[in-house]
Amino acid sequence: MRILIVNVNTTKSMTEAIGRQARRFASPGTEVVTVTPAFGAESIESNFESYLAAVGIIDAVLKYEEPFDAVIQAGYGEHGREGLQEVLDVPVVDITEAAASTALYLGYKYSVVTTLEHCVSMIENRLKVAGLNTRCASVRATSTSVLGLESNPEQAVDSIVREAAAAVANDGAEVICLGCGGMADLEERVKQKLGGVPVIDGVAAAVQVAESLVKLQLKTSKIKAYARPRQKALVGFPLL
Amino acid sequence: MRILIVNVNTTKSMTEAIGRQARRFASPGTEVVTVTPAFGAESIESNFESYLAAVGIIDAVLKYEEPFDAVIQAGYGEHGREGLQEVLDVPVVDITEAAASTALYLGYKYSVVTTLEHCVSMIENRLKVAGLNTRCASVRATSTSVLGLESNPEQAVDSIVREAAAAVANDGAEVICLGCGGMADLEERVKQKLGGVPVIDGVAAAVQVAESLVKLQLKTSKIKAYARPRQKALVGFPLL
Amino acid sequence: MRILIVNVNTTKSMTEAIGRQARRFASPGTEVVTVTPAFGAESIESNFESYLAAVGIIDAVLKYEEPFDAVIQAGYGEHGREGLQEVLDVPVVDITEAAASTALYLGYKYSVVTTLEHCVSMIENRLKVAGLNTRCASVRATSTSVLGLESNPEQAVDSIVREAAAAVANDGAEVICLGCGGMADLEERVKQKLGGVPVIDGVAAAVQVAESLVKLQLKTSKIKAYARPRQKALVGFPLL
Amino acid sequence: MRILIVNVNTTKSMTEAIGRQARRFASPGTEVVTVTPAFGAESIESNFESYLAAVGIIDAVLKYEEPFDAVIQAGYGEHGREGLQEVLDVPVVDITEAAASTALYLGYKYSVVTTLEHCVSMIENRLKVAGLNTRCASVRATSTSVLGLESNPEQAVDSIVREAAAAVANDGAEVICLGCGGMADLEERVKQKLGGVPVIDGVAAAVQVAESLVKLQLKTSKIKAYARPRQKALVGFPLL
Amino acid sequence: MRILIVNVNTTKSMTEAIGRQARRFASPGTEVVTVTPAFGAESIESNFESYLAAVGIIDAVLKYEEPFDAVIQAGYGEHGREGLQEVLDVPVVDITEAAASTALYLGYKYSVVTTLEHCVSMIENRLKVAGLNTRCASVRATSTSVLGLESNPEQAVDSIVREAAAAVANDGAEVICLGCGGMADLEERVKQKLGGVPVIDGVAAAVQVAESLVKLQLKTSKIKAYARPRQKALVGFPLL
Amino acid sequence: MRILIVNVNTTKSMTEAIGRQARRFASPGTEVVTVTPAFGAESIESNFESYLAAVGIIDAVLKYEEPFDAVIQAGYGEHGREGLQEVLDVPVVDITEAAASTALYLGYKYSVVTTLEHCVSMIENRLKVAGLNTRCASVRATSTSVLGLESNPEQAVDSIVREAAAAVANDGAEVICLGCGGMADLEERVKQKLGGVPVIDGVAAAVQVAESLVKLQLKTSKIKAYARPRQKALVGFPLL
Known part of the structure; x- marks a missing residue:
């Protein structure tokens, strides 16, 4: 496939x-x-x-x-x-939903550790719309920017581990979701430093x-919410 | 202003x-x-x-x-x-949120009457994200398309009144929100036919x-969720 | 009007x-x-x-x-x-509901800062009944009494600013609702001291x-929850 | 006692x-x-x-x-x-809360059968504030007025039984709460006619x-929400 | 009886x-x-x-x-x-549900103080299934084991009082439920030390x-969720 | 593996x-x-x-x-x-949770079609505890017993298709979960008859x-809710 x-x-x-x-x-x-x-x-x-x-x-x-x-x-x-x-x-x-639905199999509550404070509401809203928020203990921000993950990975790992540990200690988290597609390369180091807490990379x-x-040969249901859009006049799309 | x-x-x-x-x-x-x-x-x-x-x-x-x-x-x-x-x-x-927050002042439960079945989940999700869904009795579709509102307004009015009446009779609605920006021109006719039920146009x-x-001199809070995006490289935007 | x-x-x-x-x-x-x-x-x-x-x-x-x-x-x-x-x-x-529905337009989460601890449950219940509690981050009390707002406004302002700042720092609030009708006169001073956070007076x-x-020529729906009470024998009302 | x-x-x-x-x-x-x-x-x-x-x-x-x-x-x-x-x-x-908390011990879901449609939202709000609404399947109205319970008990019983049966058949109710203090005298007749479904009178x-x-020698907690009101000037109370 | x-x-x-x-x-x-x-x-x-x-x-x-x-x-x-x-x-x-439904009559919010951290999710899930969790402020653990309640009651009382006081101060609790059947003997000492906060033993x-x-002559509803199990082949039950 | x-x-x-x-x-x-x-x-x-x-x-x-x-x-x-x-x-x-978490990827709302009415509350409670119930449109029963699935598969398929179609038409379902481990063998026939609606077998x-x-090399988090039970005296277990 x-x-x-x-x-x-x-x-x-x-x-x-x-x-x-x-x-x-x-x-x-x-x-x-x-x-x-x-x-x-x-x-x-x-x-x-x-x-x-x-x-x-x-x-x-x-x-x-x-x-x-x-x-x-x-x-x-x-x-x-x-x-x-x-x-x-x-x-x-x-990947937000994949990480969350995976986390549900591994612990009672999970937390998401993301980049900037600005992104917290975006993730919370996505989880709410997906119906995967009930067992989310918290969404925490490291204050490391997305591009900072690449440019300063050591500091990024430290800030992720710090917030993950705080989520476990204070919010009741038992599983950590890495809340940015760009954290994939850091997963192993976070796991090592965190020790004993399942860490999930969304990708x-x-x-x-x-x-x-x-x-499973399953495809998106096309009968209502995700039906194919009707044919109609579009301006500017597909993009040039 | x-x-x-x-x-x-x-x-x-x-x-x-x-x-x-x-x-x-x-x-x-x-x-x-x-x-x-x-x-x-x-x-x-x-x-x-x-x-x-x-x-x-x-x-x-x-x-x-x-x-x-x-x-x-x-x-x-x-x-x-x-x-x-x-x-x-x-x-x-x-306008989705404006109609809903207005409806809350006028009755215990409100319903939204929109165009196509396809749009129901979009409206439900918007209301959930906005935190305005608790007193929403239902979101009902008329099966009239957006452009059909303009091309066949009589039929559109009838279908809106039919679903609004069903919302009142079956779902507990006491107020009706017109669930499409294009229904503005139909508001008066819907009100007349429906009689006695407050009808809210979102615009x-x-x-x-x-x-x-x-x-009130109030502006969007810029301290977290809706802070101004950081300066960064964009491709293709502003649109040509 | x-x-x-x-x-x-x-x-x-x-x-x-x-x-x-x-x-x-x-x-x-x-x-x-x-x-x-x-x-x-x-x-x-x-x-x-x-x-x-x-x-x-x-x-x-x-x-x-x-x-x-x-x-x-x-x-x-x-x-x-x-x-x-x-x-x-x-x-x-x-005014509880007016402040809350206004706050929803200005930030992702809002907090209410009220007078006494005793009033917190009253406000929380009102917001829950109104269906406006989902995006309420917290209701905090200043321990200043209602009449204390008039008699010692400086101290009242300080206590409001202190709790508002705590709501922003700890609860995720981005907008503050002044949780007492008697806080109207303090609004400007609170705004000045708080700086950058929208402050809403309910009145x-x-x-x-x-x-x-x-x-909008909208009136209360009279078809169910808020129908006019039936004519019946009342004792002691209207009050003497 | x-x-x-x-x-x-x-x-x-x-x-x-x-x-x-x-x-x-x-x-x-x-x-x-x-x-x-x-x-x-x-x-x-x-x-x-x-x-x-x-x-x-x-x-x-x-x-x-x-x-x-x-x-x-x-x-x-x-x-x-x-x-x-x-x-x-x-x-x-x-009695609203007593009936509901009792119903929770007897079945998975309960319904309330009350008098007029007007009262439905009042009961729903009370149960929501009490935190006893999660397992409430429905609140149904018989359209019999409170005083009609006394003046025409036969018809009242019939309307209660009709709505109770509908709650069982359509809403998933397994227990029925009689939603009016004035229904106490009708309890036995409703039970007989309904047969096999627990019926709870709130009184x-x-x-x-x-x-x-x-x-249990338990009294209301006086530390916060239900503390004794402060001494202050009241006008017109106690009532004459 | x-x-x-x-x-x-x-x-x-x-x-x-x-x-x-x-x-x-x-x-x-x-x-x-x-x-x-x-x-x-x-x-x-x-x-x-x-x-x-x-x-x-x-x-x-x-x-x-x-x-x-x-x-x-x-x-x-x-x-x-x-x-x-x-x-x-x-x-x-x-007894979990009995303590909770009793607590609802005595204060706006209650907390449960239990033995080990491991039990917190069990109690939270029970309260959620029972629909009695809405007014639960927190479930806190003392880190005293069940058998430790018997073997070292003084220390157990101290740890319960400590967590109960924290629930009142930080979580908004006004009533405390003793979250273990084995705490019955400690109830009086906890009450004395805590003073002024209703304490509920589940038994x-x-x-x-x-x-x-x-x-009230009420019995479990047998029409659906708790119907008597069908007659069928069981292996190993009743237990030897 | x-x-x-x-x-x-x-x-x-x-x-x-x-x-x-x-x-x-x-x-x-x-x-x-x-x-x-x-x-x-x-x-x-x-x-x-x-x-x-x-x-x-x-x-x-x-x-x-x-x-x-x-x-x-x-x-x-x-x-x-x-x-x-x-x-x-x-x-x-x-398998209850696997079917539900899979369904979330395929449509806005899903329904479960199970065997007996008795099982509905069991499934609803499981989904609630799992935090996977928000997008569940309904749990419907076919009145076919578990063993009846094997003994009369034709009738079982018909009853499943009937309830699945009703879930789509009346409850807003877009995806169907087969709510019994014993329905695995019927999956293909249900899919064929239902046509166009994704059908998920839990196994x-x-x-x-x-x-x-x-x-993903992920294992159950052992830090709190699912920690290994302490060593202690058990009677009758392991079973003879």
Whole structure:
């Protein structure tokens, strides 16, 4: 099977990191292909940028010319997933939801550790819309920016471990979700330092969910909420 | 004061209808100006189109050259409001939320009557994110398309009245919100036929909310969720 | 239009302060008239006193002889609003709800800062019944009594600012609602000291909501929850 | 022990019926005494009347000269309970809550069958504030008025049985709460006709809860929400 | 009447302590009998042990040869209650729920103070399933084991008082539930040290609820969720 | 990897059917082994039987002598999962939760179609505890018993299709979960008859979730809710 992973930002090095992480966890026989939007922001840390991403990823996925069996939207707490579900028949997996639904199997409560304080409400809203928020103990921010994850990984790891430990000690968390697609490369170091607490990277989890849906031959229900949009006049889309 | 109303679709006749409705309810001294996105779909009846609209409206509002004191996003159940809030300092009012918060003052439970079944989940999710869903009795669809509201208004009115009456009889609704920006022109006829049940048009309600926020000199809180996005590299935005 | 504001306590100086605040924010052409109950307590800081107020305000409003277009109940977290809605046709606006519905437009989460610890549950219950509690981060008490707001305003301002800052730092609040009708006179000083966080006075917000409902020609739905009470034998009411 | 039952309306025959029902279920050694408010409405079917009752019952209970060990507020869905809790040290039991907390022990879901449609929201709000609504399947109205329960008991029984059966068949109810203090006399007939479904009268349930609290030597917590009101100037209270 | 109390663990001294506590609060004419499961763990501090208890108590109760009018399941946060309800006609009262439903009458919010951190999720889940969690401020653990309550009661009392005081100060609790059947003997000392905050022992509360249901002649609804299990082949049950 | 599937009832033919279904969906390299409890009921349609199963499955899994990498609990809406999580280190997957978390990826709302009305509350409670109930539109019963699924599959399929269609038409479902481990063999026929609506079998979904957790090298968090039970005296366990 072929899984298409769409990064939500325009930073190709991050797309590559996401692809590496996905391939680490993909089954033999699963081909992981990636695409970077040709529209949007170099990193997503606000609703504004996330809405750009929503259009950028739909555009990028629709323009992807090879066949694929499932799509992973590799942004944490981003907009756009329902739009992709509508324009495609194959399953669409958001990494925010994949991390959360995976966490539910491993502990009573989980917390998300993300980048900036600005992103907390975006993630909380996504989890609420997904109906996966009931067992979320907290969403905590490290104050490390998305691009800071790449430029200063040591400090990023430290800040993630600090907030994860606080989530365990104060919020009742038993499982930690890494709340940014760009944290994939840091997963191992966080796990080592945190010790004994399951740590979930959304990209890895999403690969599993996507493979699962394909193996189960399940596709998005097209009878109501995610029906294919009617044919109508669009201006400016597909993007140039 | 000047209120800028941004239509969510690219249909200029609908922008005009929305502007007419807004001016009917604007106070003396309030200038209502409208803008139509240069990007997006002729009508919004899916998440896909709504995500296009999210970018289209942010683009259109940022390009608007005159000063304004508040913005109304004139789409029911659409994405994008949080993005506008981030890039602006002036208040942003979504008509979905304006209709709902107004309904809360008039009855114990309210229902929304919208166009297509496809839109129900979009509206429900918006109300859930807004925290205005607790007293929502139901969101009902008429199966009349957005453009059908204009092309066959008699039938549209009948279908709205039918679903509104069902909401009152079966769901416990005491107030009806018209669940589409394009229903503004039908409000009077629906009210007459329905008789005795308060009917709220979101555009009219949003004008009041916007004026209120300006008079109260209140602006969007910039300390966390709706802080101005950081300066960073964007590709393809502003739209050409 | 004429808006009738009913104070919930019997302290005339507080009625006057509320009237001043309301007139500051009323539109040209809106006449604000006030009434003080002839029954009840000099200040409301308990359910007991609030239930007295519920009867006192209904009595006072029913005895008011001039016509009016809307009523504002100027008590934070008080009982009685549904009763007023039943005996009147014109809209009734509770300042607790007006502050909360206004706050929803300005930030992701809001907090209420009120007077005594005793009042916290009253406000929480009101917000829950109103369906406006989902985005309420916290209700905090300053330990300043209602009458202490008048007698020692400097200290009152300091305690409000202290709790508001704590709500922002610890509870995730981005907007502050002043949780007592008697805080109207302190609003400006709190805003100045707090800086950058929207502060909402319920009386000011309620004037806007009341004007809005009148302009929209909307009245309380009379079909179920707030239908006019049946004619029946009453003892002791209207009050002597 | 002595339990004081306060009727919420001014109809003495209803106070007597409530007293009879209470004595049927009181333990040996429990003296049931009743009081009828000297203020309020002959029956309570609206928030307006219920707010009158809130003051009427507090007044009546405070004027009651003999000692008592607990108070039962014998109105279904009425206001006032928190006020009584504040002015007294002995436990206060609301029959709405007593019926609901008893129902939780007997089935997965319960429904309330009340008098008029107008009262549905009052009962729903009370259960929500009490935190006893999660397992409430529905609140249904018979369209029989409170006084109609006395004047035409046969028809009242039929309408109660009809709605109870509908609650079982359609709403998932397994237990029925009689949603009016005045239904006490009808309990046996409803049980017989309904057959096999537990039926709970709130007055009977409240006697048990009140006795239980006294035997457990538990009293209302006075540390916060139900602290005794501060001494302050009251006008018109106690009632003349 | 005869009330059968079933301990959830196999420790007879604890059964006796529970019996003593029950008899302290039973009415004259109520005979309290106790039974200890012949299967299970010496103390219950995990889901695993609690599931053993669920079978142990059903077995023990079904083998009890004398008639009884109600059953109390004397374990805090344990599994099994719904099973007992199915195999019996008489009412079944869980002490977790009895303490919680009693607490609701005494304060706005209550907290549970239990033994080990491990048990917190068990109690939270029980309260959620019971629909009694809305007004639960917190479930706190003392880190004293169940058997430690007996072996070192002084330290146990101190740790309970410490967590109860923290619940009042930090979580908004106004009432404390003792979150372990084995805390019955410590109730008085906790009350004395805590002073002014109602403290509820689940066994005592459950005796009251059980007596109440019997006096009200109410039994478990058998029409759906707790219907008697169909006759079918069982292996290994009743236990040898 | 080796996945151990534990049936919840003692019917070996059902264990075999579950094994067949699991192997259909297992990846190459995954060995599926099954175990039937030596304790419990031939089918589970009540809480009583489900509590027997909780002990039966823990016993059976602990006695299983070969190593395994994950466990699937193949009962829909059954008790016991948290107990298994405590006594094991490897991941434990409940088919109720696997079906639900899978359904969330495929539509806005899902419904469960189960066997008897008696089981509805069991499933609803499981989903509530799991935090997977928010997007559950309904749990519907076919009135076909568990064993009836095997003995009369044609009628079983018809009744499942009937309730599934009703869930889509009336409850807003877009995805159907087959609410019994014994429905695995009927999945294809239901899918064919239902057409266009995704149908999820819990066993198949659980195999995917279990494989995913193993591939992600994730194990149950042992820091709090699912910590290994302390060493203590057990009577009668392990079962003879």
